Amino acid sequence: MLIYANPRHAGHSGRQEMYRGRLVPCHEVPARLEHVLAELARRPLGEIREAPPVARALLEAVHAPRYLRFLETAWQQWVALDPANAALDALPSVWPVRGFRADLEPANFAARLGLYSFDAGTPLTEGTWAAAEAGAACAAAAAFSLAGSGAPRAAVALTRPPGHHAGADFFGGYCFVNNAAVAAQALREQGARRVAVLDVDYHHGNGTQSLFYERADVLTLSIHGDPRTEYPFYLGHADETGAGAGLGFNLNLPLPAGTDFAHWRAALATALARIAAFAPDALVVALGVDTYEGDPISRFRLASGDYLQLGADIAGAGLPTVFTLEGGYAVAAMGTNVVNVLEGFEAAAR
Amino acid sequence: MLIYANPRHAGHSGRQEMYRGRLVPCHEVPARLEHVLAELARRPLGEIREAPPVARALLEAVHAPRYLRFLETAWQQWVALDPANAALDALPSVWPVRGFRADLEPANFAARLGLYSFDAGTPLTEGTWAAAEAGAACAAAAAFSLAGSGAPRAAVALTRPPGHHAGADFFGGYCFVNNAAVAAQALREQGARRVAVLDVDYHHGNGTQSLFYERADVLTLSIHGDPRTEYPFYLGHADETGAGAGLGFNLNLPLPAGTDFAHWRAALATALARIAAFAPDALVVALGVDTYEGDPISRFRLASGDYLQLGADIAGAGLPTVFTLEGGYAVAAMGTNVVNVLEGFEAAAR
Ligand SMILES: [Zn+2]
Ligand SMILES: [Zn+2]
Numbered sequence: 001m002l003i004y005a006n007p008r009h010a011g012h013s014g015r016q017e018m019y020r021g022r023l024v025p026c027h028e029v030p031a032r033l034e035h036v037l038a039e040l041a042r043r044p045l046g047e048i049r050e051a052p053p054v055a056r057a058l059l060e061a062v063h064a065p066r067y068l069r070f071l072e073t074a075w076q077q078w079v080a081l082d083p084a085n086a087a088l089d090a091l092p093s094v095w096p097v098r099g100f101r102a103d104l105e106p107a108n109f110a111a112r113l114g115l116y117s118f119d120a121g122t123p124l125t126e127g128t129w130a131a132a133e134a135g136a137a138c139a140a141a142a143a144f145s146l147a148g149s150g151a152p153r154a155a156v157a158l159t160r161p162p163g164h165h166a167g168a169d170f171f172g173g174y175c176f177v178n179n180a181a182v183a184a185q186a187l188r189e190q191g192a193r194r195v196a197v198l199d200v201d202y203h204h205g206n207g208t209q210s211l212f213y214e215r216a217d218v219l220t221l222s223i224h225g226d227p228r229t230e231y232p233f234y235l236g237h238a239d240e241t242g243a244g245a246g247l248g249f250n251l252n253l254p255l256p257a258g259t260d261f262a263h264w265r266a267a268l269a270t271a272l273a274r275i276a277a278f279a280p281d282a283l284v285v286a287l288g289v290d291t292y293e294g295d296p297i298s299r300f301r302l303a304s305g306d307y308l309q310l311g312a313d314i315a316g317a318g319l320p321t322v323f324t325l326e327g328g329y330a331v332a333a334m335g336t337n338v339v340n341v342l343e344g345f346e347a348a349a350r
Numbered sequence: 351m352l353i354y355a356n357p358r359h360a361g362h363s364g365r366q367e368m369y370r371g372r373l374v375p376c377h378e379v380p381a382r383l384e385h386v387l388a389e390l391a392r393r394p395l396g397e398i399r400e401a402p403p404v405a406r407a408l409l410e411a412v413h414a415p416r417y418l419r420f421l422e423t424a425w426q427q428w429v430a431l432d433p434a435n436a437a438l439d440a441l442p443s444v445w446p447v448r449g450f451r452a453d454l455e456p457a458n459f460a461a462r463l464g465l466y467s468f469d470a471g472t473p474l475t476e477g478t479w480a481a482a483e484a485g486a487a488c489a490a491a492a493a494f495s496l497a498g499s500g501a502p503r504a505a506v507a508l509t510r511p512p513g514h515h516a517g518a519d520f521f522g523g524y525c526f527v528n529n530a531a532v533a534a535q536a537l538r539e540q541g542a543r544r545v546a547v548l549d550v551d552y553h554h555g556n557g558t559q560s561l562f563y564e565r566a567d568v569l570t571l572s573i574h575g576d577p578r579t580e581y582p583f584y585l586g587h588a589d590e591t592g593a594g595a596g597l598g599f600n601l602n603l604p605l606p607a608g609t610d611f612a613h614w615r616a617a618l619a620t621a622l623a624r625i626a627a628f629a630p631d632a633l634v635v636a637l638g639v640d641t642y643e644g645d646p647i648s649r650f651r652l653a654s655g656d657y658l659q660l661g662a663d664i665a666g667a668g669l670p671t672v673f674t675l676e677g678g679y680a681v682a683a684m685g686t687n688v689v690n691v692l693e694g695f696e697a698a699a700r
Contacts, residue, residue, distance in 0.1 A: 018443035018470065020435065020460065023373065085370065093368035095445055097468035097520045098452060099560045100584035110370065111583035118447035120470055170447045210449045233461035234450035
């Protein structure tokens with residue numbers, strides 16, 4: 001497989017996130033990706049490349065232009081408010097609830113920050129935009145690498161910040177640019193008639209779902225902790241099946257806290273059967289490993305060894321596949337768990 | 351005039367609010383109301399009474415029952431999460447942005463807190479519900495006191511937390527229960543055919559506007575800092591004129607930073623002319639004095655003496671009038687400014 005690693009990921013390094021009324025250290029840290037790269041050095045699975053820049057038009061096919069413009073310049077605006085802000089992360093403190101307007105972009109920075117976000121756990125830092133844009137470039141390059149004769153069976157966007165919680169015009173859940181959506185859109189633009197996006201992160205892929213909710217050309221599926229009790233709370237229920245032309249093209253498989261691999265794998269089989277019925281030309285896997293039993297903020301019980309089988313099961317779909325790296329907060333186990341998925345995939349895909 | 355003072359206001363005393371990525375001390379403090387009571391002791395304007403309990407049905411005519419149930423028990427739920435939370439205020443850290451669902455109430459407390467809020471500047475504390483409910487009781491009692499022969503011309507709900515930012519099912523802007531809306535609804539229920547609510551706080555009365563936006567029986571008007579740059583940012587523009595049956599029954603008069611009393615008073619004249627054309631049976635004034643030149647978070651330039659004229663101008667409408675206390679954060683000047691409004695009203699109403 002081909003691997004595109006984000007050279008700018010470490011520039012996004014949040015200091016604090018809001019949790020239960022106070023500021024606490026961030027879970028989404030650069031060491032997460034470093035552990036994956038270190039494990040790949042021990043167990044090589046393919047060439048590691050740097051991605052070319054991503055086309056703005058591709059980003060704008062996924063995200064609202066005004067949102068991208070905001071992200072691009074947000075740090076400069078934040079520091080312009082007060083030079084002392086350079087020592088802080090930008091976190092939203094006001095947002096538009098039901099009945100408020102989103103059609104007008106306020107002049108006030110805090111108001112724009114809140115307009116474009118859905119949590120105060122996703123610090124925007126000096127290097128955030130560069131990291132997010134370079135991550136989207138990895139996702140796009142991974143997708144484009146699957147075209148043509150001699151193309152690999154799979155390509156991986158090894159990046160952070162993750163992407164699957166980001167919607168057309170909002171960040172949250174540690175995500176700014178939706179890498180899985182960028183990959184799916186890139187696959188469509190290079191000729192895939194239908195693309196499936198399978199989200200195996202512990203948390204519902206709300207951003208990806210919402211981006212394709214009214215489209216029949218991209219099937220979105222997510223296996224995740226029940227949003228009644230698990231982040232992102234306000235989306236991810238089983239009755240969300242798409243709308244308009246996209247009706248029937250979203251499948252949510254929420255599972256209770258404590259789910260082990262046997263039960264998780266049964267949900268995966270359901271998702272893979274739906275994918276097979278859809279008969280896509282390509283597959284995007286939003287790969288979070290916060291389903292791991294040791295994850296500090298999640299409540300499934302997958303063991304490290306289970307990820308080999310998970311990868312093999314996904315390879316069984318027999319599709320050109322892009323992996324994007326999403327969550328996983330048991331930092332020291334990240335390398336083993338992610339590389340197990342990829343190795344399991346490769347072994348089964350051979 | 352009759353004055354209903356909230357005996358439980360001091361139980362709502364927030365420790366910190368989020369501002370620009372960090373937690374800072376609260377502006378909305380018990381001393382605000384103590385200064386008004388102290389000034390009223392020096393310049394008595396009428397009997398100060400305690401209000402009887404407010405009917406739940408009246409609160410539910412303004413706010414969603416599930417929102418009220420949440421507020422009532424929120425502190426107990428917060429502390430049940432972790433006994434150490436008793437030393438902290440509850441502040442939201444995740445919320446439903448565009449496309450998220452609000453129809454289902456999550457089981458998770460943080461998710462419910464975010465579902466029902468629009469900022470992280472409004473700490474929910476141990477005494478919040480009791481203070482908010484007792485404040486609504488003051489507003490209701492003030493409204494009910496205006497009925498019958500021998501009724502006073504005006505009644506005042508001297509309370510905090512303020513109310514005008516709170517909507518049907520959300521808190522924010524230091525507000526939990528919309529006291530002005532409770533007063534307007536109480537006036538309607540006791541026989542007023544039409545009621546006008548005039549908001550003179552520095553900040554747009556977004557909650558009040560949204561509560562009556564589709565109703566023709568309650569005219570809402572607000573004179574405030576331009577929401578492009580001023581809180582609450584996402585509502586309060588001049589083009590918001592009501593919807594459905596309420597079309598034409600909302601008037602916003604946003605004014606630029608730096609507005610002095612001469613210009614502010616011209617906007618008041620516009621509002622009073624609209625009220626006269628509406629010919630209501632009663633008037634509710636959402637009385638914030640954060641239009642004061644010394645206010646630490648606002649940018650108009652009204653002087654303390656101007657509030658006498660402001661009160662006199664409002665008396666000129668010739669209507670039975672309920673005042674609810676809203677913002678004002680120049681704490682030491684609160685007493686003078688609020689009592690000046692009331693004294694100006696009384697002098698002109700005689
Ligand atoms: Zn996750
Ligand atoms: Zn105010």
